[in-house]
Amino acid sequence: MSILDPTNLNAYLFVSTVLFALGSYAIVSRRNAVSVLMGIELVLNSANVNFVAFSRFTATDLRGQLFAIFVIILAAAEAAVALAIILAIYHNFNTIDVNEIDSLRD
């Protein structure tokens, strides 16, 4: 079974693919904005696993790992700003249900 073999690229691709699909499922189906944010984190992490896995198996230097580090930094900035926006929305609308937030001004 190549997907259970840690010396095989397919094992990491399997994990990251399932993570990516689960993350997109959360982004599309969740109604709470914080849960949508968690889905985004899952997608970013699956991309990171791919970066590092391809860096390990197909490259000779560590550029893939550097990209993964930049993705982590951007994810941190994104999470901070997204949660600030969610808090502002909560103060204005008193809900963070993404289906109900549909007006630009209150």
Add this chain to the structure above:
Amino acid sequence: MGGEFFYRLVFTGLSAVTLASALVVVSSRNLVRSAFALLFTLGGIAGIYVYLAADFLAATQLLVYVGGILVLILFGVMLTNKIVSVELYQGSARVGRSILLFAGLLYVLFSVFFNTEWRLRGRPEMESTVESIGTLFMTDFLLPFEVVSILLLAALIGAVLIARHEVRGK
């Protein structure tokens, strides 16, 4: 061959923990349970980084994701829910279409990944990656490194500005 067996067993366990807790993240109706399941997903991914010989990245994952982003998300959960009135529940909408998207993505990505002939270079023996990462940051990636620090400053100020309470009538 006991070591080899153990090597595979731990990897299988890590993958299973990562994927199972990710499933809890996207399917649990309790928001706090989702957030804590995310802890195990991110920790499992840190373990997978160790299997990929990315020691610095595994430590960064634990520090930034588990120590920072997860706490931030928990704060978001706590501040945007009326905990006393037990409204900590979250619904899912469009479940049928979302599952369709999930299955479609899985099918497409799996067929791409497993039918492509990747140009593998084998797995070179890796030493500690910290030194080479530091060298790359200070040489080829110096500009992105500096730009990212400005971006972090901007995100810091922007987040404070957006989230703070306006004092009315002042």
